[in-house]
Amino acid sequence: MDLFHYLGTGFSVALQPINLLYCFVGVFIGTLIGVLPGIGPVGAMSLLLPLTFKSTPESALIMLAGIYYGSMYGGSTTSILVNIPGEAASVVTCLDGYQMALQGRAGPALGMAAFGSFIAGTFAILGLMLVAPPLAEFALRFGPPEYFSLMVLGMSILIYLAHGSMLKALITGILGIVLGTVGLDPINAKTRLTFGRMELMDGVGLVPVIMGLFGIGEVLLNLEQILFRETVKTKIRGLLPSAEDWLESKWALIRGTVLGFFLGILPGGGGVIASFVSYALEKKLSRHPERFGKGAIAGVAGPESANNAAAGGAFIPLLTLGIPTNAVIALLMGAFLIHGITPGPLLMKQSPGLFWGVITSMYIGNIMLLILNLPLIGIWIQVLKIPYRILFPIILLLCLVGVYSISHSIFDIYVMIGFGVVGYLMKKFEYEGAPLILAFILGPMLEVNLRRSLIMSHGSFSIFFLRPLSAIFLLLALILLISPLIPAIGKKREVVTILSKQD
Amino acid sequence: MKHPDLISSLFWIVLALCLIIWGYALELGTLSEPESGFIIFWAGIIMLGLSGAVFIMALREKDKRLERSRQRFGASWRNVIWVTIALALYAYLLSPLGFLVDTFLLLFFLFRVYEPRKWPTTIWVSALMVIVTYLVFDVWLGSQLPKGLLDLSWR
Numbered sequence: 153m154d155l156f157h158y159l160g161t162g163f164s165v166a167l168q169p170i171n172l173l174y175c176f177v178g179v180f181i182g183t184l185i186g187v188l189p190g191i192g193p194v195g196a197m198s199l200l201l202p203l204t205f206k207s208t209p210e211s212a213l214i215m216l217a218g219i220y221y222g223s224m225y226g227g228s229t230t231s232i233l234v235n236i237p238g239e240a241a242s243v244v245t246c247l248d249g250y251q252m253a254l255q256g257r258a259g260p261a262l263g264m265a266a267f268g269s270f271i272a273g274t275f276a277i278l279g280l281m282l283v284a285p286p287l288a289e290f291a292l293r294f295g296p297p298e299y300f301s302l303m304v305l306g307m308s309i310l311i312y313l314a315h316g317s318m319l320k321a322l323i324t325g326i327l328g329i330v331l332g333t334v335g336l337d338p339i340n341a342k343t344r345l346t347f348g349r350m351e352l353m354d355g356v357g358l359v360p361v362i363m364g365l366f367g368i369g370e371v372l373l374n375l376e377q378i379l380f381r382e383t384v385k386t387k388i389r390g391l392l393p394s395a396e397d398w399l400e401s402k403w404a405l406i407r408g409t410v411l412g413f414f415l416g417i418l419p420g421g422g423g424v425i426a427s428f429v430s431y432a433l434e435k436k437l438s439r440h441p442e443r444f445g446k447g448a449i450a451g452v453a454g455p456e457s458a459n460n461a462a463a464g465g466a467f468i469p470l471l472t473l474g475i476p477t478n479a480v481i482a483l484l485m486g487a488f489l490i491h492g493i494t495p496g497p498l499l500m501k502q503s504p505g506l507f508w509g510v511i512t513s514m515y516i517g518n519i520m521l522l523i524l525n526l527p528l529i530g531i532w533i534q535v536l537k538i539p540y541r542i543l544f545p546i547i548l549l550l551c552l553v554g555v556y557s558i559s560h561s562i563f564d565i566y567v568m569i570g571f572g573v574v575g576y577l578m579k580k581f582e583y584e585g586a587p588l589i590l591a592f593i594l595g596p597m598l599e600v601n602l603r604r605s606l607i608m609s610h611g612s613f614s615i616f617f618l619r620p621l622s623a624i625f626l627l628l629a630l631i632l633l634i635s636p637l638i639p640a641i642g643k644k645r646e647v648v649t650i651l652s653k654q655d
Numbered sequence: 656m657k658h659p660d661l662i663s664s665l666f667w668i669v670l671a672l673c674l675i676i677w678g679y680a681l682e683l684g685t686l687s688e689p690e691s692g693f694i695i696f697w698a699g700i701i702m703l704g705l706s707g708a709v710f711i712m713a714l715r716e717k718d719k720r721l722e723r724s725r726q727r728f729g730a731s732w733r734n735v736i737w738v739t740i741a742l743a744l745y746a747y748l749l750s751p752l753g754f755l756v757d758t759f760l761l762l763f764f765l766f767r768v769y770e771p772r773k774w775p776t777t778i779w780v781s782a783l784m785v786i787v788t789y790l791v792f793d794v795w796l797g798s799q800l801p802k803g804l805l806d807l808s809w810r
Contacts, residue, residue, distance in 0.1 A: 323705050344695065376734065541769045553800070603693070
């Protein structure tokens with residue numbers, strides 16, 4: 153009964169005309185961003201954050217969430233038509249989607265990607281509604297040691313799932329923790345690592361760091377090469393997949409959805425890993441594995457449903473535990489904080505309208521996406537033709553104005569440019585940005601909970617091992633971190649790394 | 656050319672040493688009452704260990720990897736350097752020149768640096784983008800972008 157009551161609350165918020173408008177703007181821009189290579193959902197959400205300052209927290213978060221799951225929809229269009237993924241989670245869709253397009257079956261590929269995304273997105277919201285309330289209730293029992301251990305586990309999962317070297321991911325994670333300590337010490341208000349700059353008293357801003365690493369860094373990297381894009385020239389017709397296509401894809405859709413949802417919950421899991429694992433699973437279980445890579449529709453249905461389900465699942469740790477699982481969710485958490493709301497176990501009780509409003513808006517957003525995606529494919533193809541020489545100055549301009557609008561600080565522009573160069577160099581030297589961002593967000597919470605735990609235990613680390621939940625989290629983290637040393641697991645991880653680098 | 660991991664690990668080693676010194680200077684406290692430098696100091700120690708491991712592994716790596724890294728650094732650097740300098744100059748001149756003038760100059764440069772088009776096209780496209788951005792962010796959202804030169808001329 154409670155669930156229906158909460159759903160009613162949610163829909164009463166989500167169906168307000170202004171929130172419907174924000175939801176529409178969010179999913180529209182999300183799809184557009186997903187279509188455009190060179191700017192991902194993190195960059196787009198950072199750029200649009202200032203636009204939400206005048207709105208209510210509900211409208212702001214509905215729009216930002218819409219950008220996230222909308223980008224997952226849009227990413228498939230470029231993968232299928234241009235063989236260039238709009239965002240990382242659509243990399244594997246290129247393998248079979250583009251082949252289908254070359255064979256004149258771009259329509260069914262695009263249609264299956266859209267329907268698969270819709271089905272998976274809807275299931276993920278249902279899962280979110282069922283899992284989030286009991287998890288939030290359970291999380292109320294957590295004390296500082298449990299929170300500390302959970303964050304250690306979260307970072308360990310992210311590092312384990314890093315695309316390249318785990319050592320390098322650990323190093324960037326440590327850098328993120330240190331960046332999070334800049335400013336006033338949360339316990340005794342002593343200044344740390346500010347080097348006499350007043351601007352750093354409140355710490356390094358999340359938005360300049362994210363925009364720098366993922367916006368400016370990406371542009372600098374792309375400027376080194378000429379981006380050449382050629383869309384498939386055959387006319388796209390018959391977007392609805394045939395009965396045979398549905399039969400061939402039904403299990404891929406179901407498996408991709410379930411797998412994506414659970415991988416989305418894991419910190420660091422997200423859409424990228426979900427789509428790769430789904431593709432590998434479908435190829436393994438298929439009666440015709442030789443068709444994969446040559447235009448198998450299950451190779452589109454599985455990964456596309458997996459990355460959308462993962463986008464829904466990723467909201468669970470944020471809304472129930474206050475822990476972001478990837479860079480996009482971290483930015484969403486930043487938006488919560490900017491609007492004076494702390495995500496976590498108390499969110500559901502303190503702001504039920506916001507909590508359920510955001511969740512139910514995803515239902516509406518998914519329906520909007522299905523309606524948007526199919527008839528608007530022609531427009532997305534036109535968008536794809538915008539040359540990079542026009543696109544990159546727009547991205548840079550929006551980054552600059554976006555950062556300045558948030559803080560009115562020229563210092564933050566320098567921070568963003570600095571992190572842009574860092575992001576560029578990190579890509580060159582094969583270091584990942586995601587562990588840095590996650591550790592940067594979790595770092596202050598991790599430090600406070602570590603220090604509080606040690607104060608509680610009078611300096612004994614046994615507090616982390618004597619409390620059962622904390623001990624389980626730490627044990628899991630330890631297993632993850634040492635598992636690559638076990639030859640069989642290490643080899644499997646290497647294979648996944650090579651696969652995910654083939655973009 | 657040196658192995659890229661050698662260069663990057665050396666950078667991390669230096670940073671780790673700095674963190675150890677900074678953390679120590681901020682006071683470590685005791686285990687029962689950790690002070691402000693505690694986490695920074697230990698982060699430095701762990702980073703030192705990890706970057707040391709990357710350094711040693713890079714020393715042991717074979718030629719194949721080195722060959723790949725050569726290719727990776729073979730691309731053109733010029734655009735990247737020019738755009739970075741332009742962005743830094745933009746930030747430096749934003750207050751004195753103001754948003755409109757400074758942004759127009761930046762956009763004009765950016766449109767010229769990568770596959771340039773004709774001058775008149777570059778000028779009107781830059782001007783149009785500046786005006787649209789100004790209307791959205793300053794007029795509509797009230798972001799109060801710096802006025803700079805234009806503010807002085809109006810007084």
